[in-house]
Amino acid sequence: MGEGLVLAVVEDDDEVRAALHRLLRSMGHEVRVFSSAEEFEADPPAVDCLILDVGLPGMCGPELGRRMQRRGAAIPIVFISGDAGPPRERPAPDEGAPSLAKPFDAEQLEAAIARAVSARRHAP
Amino acid sequence: MKRTEPGDTEPGRDCWVLDLDGRILYIDPAGLALRGSERPEGIVGRLFEDLWPEEHRQAATGAIAQARSGAIGSMQAPLASPAGAGGWWDVTVTPVIGAGGNVAQLLAVSRGSSASRLEQQFLVGQQQVLEMIATGVRLEEVLTCLVQLIERHAAGMLCTVLLLDDDGIHVRHGAAPSLPREFAEAVDGSPIGPRAGSCGTAMYLGQTVVVTDIGSDALWANHRDLAVAQGLRACWSAPILCSQKKVLGSFAMYYRAPRGPSPEELRLIETAARMASIAIEHQRSQEALRRSEERHRATLRALPDLMFVLSADGVFLDYHVRDTSDLLAPPEAFLNKRMHDVLPPALAESFRRAFERTLATNEPERLEYSLEMHGHPRFYEARVVRCDGDKILSIVRDITDQRRAELDAAAHRQELAHLNRVAMLGEISGALAHELSQPLTAVLANAQAARRLLEHDPLDKRELIAALDDVITNDKRAGAIIDRLRTLLRKGDISRKPVNLNDMTREVLDLAHGDLLARGVSTSTRLAAENTLVLGDRVQLQQVVLNLVLNACDAMSSTQPAERRLEVATAVADGFAEVAVSDRGVGIRQDQLALIFEPFVTFREQGLGLGLAISRSIVVAHQGRIVAENNVDRGATFRCFLPLAGGAGAG
Numbered sequence: 001m002g003e004g005l006v007l008a009v010v011e012d013d014d015e016v017r018a019a020l021h022r023l024l025r026s027m028g029h030e031v032r033v034f035s036s037a038e039e040f041e042a043d044p045p046a047v048d049c050l051i052l053d054v055g056l057p058g059m060c061g062p063e064l065g066r067r068m069q070r071r072g073a074a075i076p077i078v079f080i081s082g083d084a085g086p087p088r089e090r091p092a093p094d095e096g097a098p099s100l101a102k103p104f105d106a107e108q109l110e111a112a113i114a115r116a117v118s119a120r121r122h123a124p
Numbered sequence: 125m126k127r128t129e130p131g132d133t134e135p136g137r138d139c140w141v142l143d144l145d146g147r148i149l150y151i152d153p154a155g156l157a158l159r160g161s162e163r164p165e166g167i168v169g170r171l172f173e174d175l176w177p178e179e180h181r182q183a184a185t186g187a188i189a190q191a192r193s194g195a196i197g198s199m200q201a202p203l204a205s206p207a208g209a210g211g212w213w214d215v216t217v218t219p220v221i222g223a224g225g226n227v228a229q230l231l232a233v234s235r236g237s238s239a240s241r242l243e244q245q246f247l248v249g250q251q252q253v254l255e256m257i258a259t260g261v262r263l264e265e266v267l268t269c270l271v272q273l274i275e276r277h278a279a280g281m282l283c284t285v286l287l288l289d290d291d292g293i294h295v296r297h298g299a300a301p302s303l304p305r306e307f308a309e310a311v312d313g314s315p316i317g318p319r320a321g322s323c324g325t326a327m328y329l330g331q332t333v334v335v336t337d338i339g340s341d342a343l344w345a346n347h348r349d350l351a352v353a354q355g356l357r358a359c360w361s362a363p364i365l366c367s368q369k370k371v372l373g374s375f376a377m378y379y380r381a382p383r384g385p386s387p388e389e390l391r392l393i394e395t396a397a398r399m400a401s402i403a404i405e406h407q408r409s410q411e412a413l414r415r416s417e418e419r420h421r422a423t424l425r426a427l428p429d430l431m432f433v434l435s436a437d438g439v440f441l442d443y444h445v446r447d448t449s450d451l452l453a454p455p456e457a458f459l460n461k462r463m464h465d466v467l468p469p470a471l472a473e474s475f476r477r478a479f480e481r482t483l484a485t486n487e488p489e490r491l492e493y494s495l496e497m498h499g500h501p502r503f504y505e506a507r508v509v510r511c512d513g514d515k516i517l518s519i520v521r522d523i524t525d526q527r528r529a530e531l532d533a534a535a536h537r538q539e540l541a542h543l544n545r546v547a548m549l550g551e552i553s554g555a556l557a558h559e560l561s562q563p564l565t566a567v568l569a570n571a572q573a574a575r576r577l578l579e580h581d582p583l584d585k586r587e588l589i590a591a592l593d594d595v596i597t598n599d600k601r602a603g604a605i606i607d608r609l610r611t612l613l614r615k616g617d618i619s620r621k622p623v624n625l626n627d628m629t630r631e632v633l634d635l636a637h638g639d640l641l642a643r644g645v646s647t648s649t650r651l652a653a654e655n656t657l658v659l660g661d662r663v664q665l666q667q668v669v670l671n672l673v674l675n676a677c678d679a680m681s682s683t684q685p686a687e688r689r690l691e692v693a694t695a696v697a698d699g700f701a702e703v704a705v706s707d708r709g710v711g712i713r714q715d716q717l718a719l720i721f722e723p724f725v726t727f728r729e730q731g732l733g734l735g736l737a738i739s740r741s742i743v744v745a746h747q748g749r750i751v752a753e754n755n756v757d758r759g760a761t762f763r764c765f766l767p768l769a770g771g772a773g774a775g
Contacts, residue, residue, distance in 0.1 A: 013562045015598050019569035022591055026576035082561040103564035106572035 004028040005048040005117065010040050010064070011080070012056050016102070020051065023106055037064040044068075047075060049113050054081035054099075065097065076116035080104065140232040142217075146172045146188040149229070172232060176201045184215070191217040191230045202279065212236070212245070249273035253399055263407040267299035267400060274396045275302060278389075280379060282356070285364070285400050286311065286323050287373040295324060298373055298400075304354040311347070321347045322361035323374040330371055332362040332393065337382035357382045360389070362397040364404065372404045430520040433511070436483060438463040438476060441515065450522070452495060470686070471495070478508050479516050486510055492523070492641075503527040503641075527641070534638030559605045563598040570594040622657040622769040623665060625694050625701050632669045633692065636677075643677050644685045650693040657769035658701045660746045665766070668739045668750075672705040672762045675735060679709025679760065700748070701768050706761040711754045720752055739764075 007029050011017040017033050024031045032047065034040040037059035040050075052061040059067075065077050079099040098112040138155030142148055148168050156164060167175075173184035180201035190197030197217040215234040222228025253273060256266045271283040285298035297312040316324040325343050326333040335341040336358055338351045344359075351359075361376035375397040377389065385393070424431075424444055430451070433442040440458045445451055452458075453466065464472040471493050478489040488509040494501050502524040511517040574591040577584055633640075633647060640647055658665070673690065680688045691706040712720060721740040736750075743750045748766040755761055 013566075015566040015594065015601065016562050016569070019566040019573070019591075019594055019598070022587065022594070023569040023573040023576075026573040026580070026587075080565075082558050082565075102561035103568045105568065106576075 004030055005113070006030045006032075006046070007049050007051060007113070008032045008034065008040065008045055008047040009051045010034045010037060010056065010061065011051075011053040012036060013053075016053075023109070024051075027106070027110060037061065040064065041067070044073065049076045049078060049117050051078050051080060051109075051113070054079050076113075076119065078109070078112045078116050137233055137235045140172065140234075141220075142172050142188065142230040142232055144192055144227065144230065146185070146230070148172055155234075176203065187215065187217040187232075188230060191219045192227055194219050194227055202276075246273070246277070249276070250395075250399065253403070257403045257406050260410065263403060264299055266403045266407075268301050270396060270399055270403065271299050271301055274375075274377070274392060277392065282378040282380075283396070284308070284323070284376050284378070285373060286327070286376070287404065288316065288327050288371050292371075295320075295327070296373075303356075303378065307350060307354045307356065310350055314347075319343050319345060321351075322359040323376050326361040326363045326374045326376075327371050330363050330365065330369075332360070332390065334360045334385060334390075336384040339382065355380050358384070360385045360393060362393045364397045364400045366401055366405050372401060375400050428522070430522075432518045432520070434463065434479075434516045434518060436479060436514045436516060438472070438479065440466070452497065468495070475506070475508070475518070478506075482508050482510055482516065483514065527638075530638045531642055534636075534642070556605075560602055563602040563605070566598040567595050567602070570598065620659050620661070623660055623662045624654075625656040625658050625703070625766075626651045626654055628658075628662060628665055629669060629692060629694055629703060632666050632673060635666070635670060636673050639674065639677060640690065643681070643688065645677050645680060645688040645690050647690045647692065650691065650695075652694040652696050652701070656694065656696055656701055658746075658766040659769040660766065661742075664742045665746070668742050668764060669703055669705065671735045671739050672703075672764070675762070676705050676707035676709065676759075679707045679711075681709075683709055696768065699768060700765040703764045703766070704761055706755060706759060708755075708759040711758065711760050712752060714754075717752060717754075721750065 004027075007024055009017060009020050009024070009031060011020060011033070012035055014035070017035065021031050021033050032045050037052075037056050041059075041064065050065075052065060054061040056064075061079055061081075065079075068075060077097040079097055080102060081099065082102045098115050100108055100112055139150075139152040140148055140155065141150040148170055151164050151167050156167070159167070172188065173181045176184050180199065183199040183201060187197030187199045196219075199215045199217075200212055201215065202212045213234045213236060215232060218231045218233070219227040220229040220231050250273065253266060253270050256269060267285045271285060274283045275281050282300075282302045284300035284303050287296040287298045288294075289296050293315050295311060295314050295316060297308060300308040311321075311323070314320065314324065316328040318325060318328055319342060320328060321344050322333045322335045333343065335343055338344045338348060338357050338359060344351060351357075356378045358379040358381065359376055361374045363371050364373040364375055366372050375393055377385070377393055425446075428446065431444040432440055434440055439460060439462050441460070443451075443455060443459070448454065458466045463475055466472075467475065474491055474493065478491050481487075482489040488507050490505065490507050492503065492505050494503045496502075502522060503526075504520050505523045506518050506520045508516050508518045570591045574588055574595070577588045577591060629649070629651065633649070669692075673692070676690050677688075680690075687708050689708050691704075693702075693704045693706070695702045695704070721736045740750050743764055743766070746766055748764060750762065750764045752760060752762050
């Protein structure tokens with residue numbers, strides 16, 4: 001990836017959040033981190049892509065995605081999740097967002113971000 | 125045997141002269157006196173045979189004909205004297221030869237029967253009664269015959285037998301062929317008591333009662349009028365006692381005139397009472413036997429079981445079955461044949477061993493087996509026991525339905541257990557995946573960040589160190605999760621209560637019974653002293669033993685059926701209880717012995733490889749240990765050591 005993107009990470013696990021922060025920065029991106037969907041919604045930054053944990057306490061990741069979509073704030077999203085989990089926590093297929101199962105590789109993450117961003121760019 | 129009383133005419137001989145037709149020409153004075161007559165007018169000129177009771181007249185005619193032909197004729201007949209006492213007479217008729225050498229007249233000499241002759245007659249009569257008893261003639265007939273035998277002793281004597289009801293209170297009619305019917309009927313059903321006539325009192329007291337005059341004796345107060353009205357004046361009664369001295373009834377002699385018994389007559393009453401006792405006891409034991417046989421037959425009719433009687437060496441002697449289609453072969457195919465020639469060899473051998481044991485111990489032996497019947501396997505349970513001395517009774521019950529239900533239940537249980545294990549594993553792996561995914565994500569992200577940071581120029585050393593520190597932190601976090609999980613598995617919710625080691629083991633074998641049977645595994649147990657207690661969770665410990673038992677079965681799946689033997693032993697040593705499960709299976713490869721308790725290690729085609737790992741974690745959680753070893757000859761043995769409840773070794 002040539003240029004750095006502005007990315008947001010919403011992840012409740014401190015260690016995972018810090019690690020993703022470090023990894024994405026090492027890739028050359030500018031990263032903002034949030035520990036919950038509510039925190040993100042309170043002050044939504046303008047970002048190129050949102051890396052969103054599915055199993056968040058409080059509002060879950062997919063719900064945050066749907067609310068943003070309803071508000072017209074259509075930011076590309078990459079879902080990350082710790083397990084298969086109950087079906088309701090999984091992003092619906094029609095949301096089209098890439099989804100990664102933890103633990104994932106840096107390359108997988110980068111490819112997912114690229115896919116999400118380009119899908120948005122080419123969207124009508 | 126003397127049968128006359130003082131005052132009677134001495135029974136000498138008398139002498140008669142008869143013509144060839146048997147007409148009386150002369151009678152001597154002794155004969156006249158005996159017949160209560162002083163003058164010969166009423167007698168001379170009559171036919172000799174007419175003097176005798178009707179049923180003996182033919183004998184008299186015969187004796188006369190004999191004498192007429194030149195030989196000596198003889199006869200025996202009773203004759204009552206007017207005094208009431210009668211007796212039997214021996215009569216000989218001798219021809220008197222006239223001048224022409226022909227028989228001219230006849231000389232009849234009659235003598236009172238000798239004592240020995242009477243005794244002999246009595247013995248013959250007694251024999252007859254005993255024969256009637258032995259041949260099962262009805263009690264009433266036997267008693268009637270007995271009464272008549274005794275009555276024959278003296279003319280004018282009337283005898284009765286009364287029976288005591290099972291209630292021990294009421295009198296029942298026994299035999300009284302000569303007594304007025306009205307009197308006998310009145311006595312039937314009356315209660316015994318201290319003043320209940322001669323018989324009722326004799327039964328009440330259990331001793332002989334002599335009433336010489338019914339007309340005045342206080343014992344007869346209640347029955348006096350009826351007795352006197354029927355012409356009964358003396359009654360002597362002896363209780364009929366059984367061999368245990370219980371009163372069964374009474375034997376009595378009545379006379380129509382007041383009088384007491386001679387010692388002779390008292391002895392005779394007691395002899396008669398003893399014979400009546402034999403008759404009654406015999407009849408009662410026959411009745412009991414008949415009832416018992418009837419019950420036996422009813423039992424046989426009701427029982428669905430098959431029964432066989434065999435000799436000790438296994439020859440079929442007899443059988444009972446409700447429906448011959450329940451038999452493996454028609455009766456003619458097995459009766460009088462050796463079971464080794466009829467049954468499958470292995471089964472015949474099992475029976476032979478069971479016979480040996482039951483003959484040695486006299487205790488019933490039980491064995492279970494299956495047989496192909498009409499093309500389908502059926503399950504049977506046989507109980508063999510010694511009978512008729514050295515024969516064997518084998519009671520065989522078809523337990524197919526019960527066994528099928530057990531097998532179904534076992535299959536169901538297995539299915540449940542499997543689902544349970546799968547569900548548990550799913551849960552564990554779900555929890556494991558979720559918990560571990562976070563640190564693993566962090567480890568990977570940090571490691572990959574570090575890898576990238578190394579390529580940055582300038583090198584951000586602090587960030588690199590922070591990334592590596594986070595790798596370490598998160599790896600430790602993952603380790604902690606695994607530790608927690610292990611602790612969870614290990615500690616679970618173990619209740620620690622005293623568990624009876626043998627009961628627990630037996631329950632497991634009961635649970636596995638269907639599986640063992642289905643897999644053709646025979647089980648033997650060697651158990652420690654009863655009431656050996658270990659401390660722990662009964663269900664979890666059973667899970668361990670059940671797992672070992674089922675593993676042992678699996679290990680023997682390729683073993684010859686006859687060799688599929690499982691041994692389960694419990695023991696106590698060094699403060700620990702031990703449960704050992706031995707199989708005759710393939711054993712454990714030497715290089716696998718160390719690994720066999722590791723999770724997800726399985727040497728079988730099926731199975732998750734968790735059974736022994738879970739078993740070990742349960743045993744370890746009980747502060748015990750579990751080991752596996754190969755047997756010297758064949759198969760493997762798993763031993764669980766568990767701390768004894770309250771024992772010093774538990775600490």
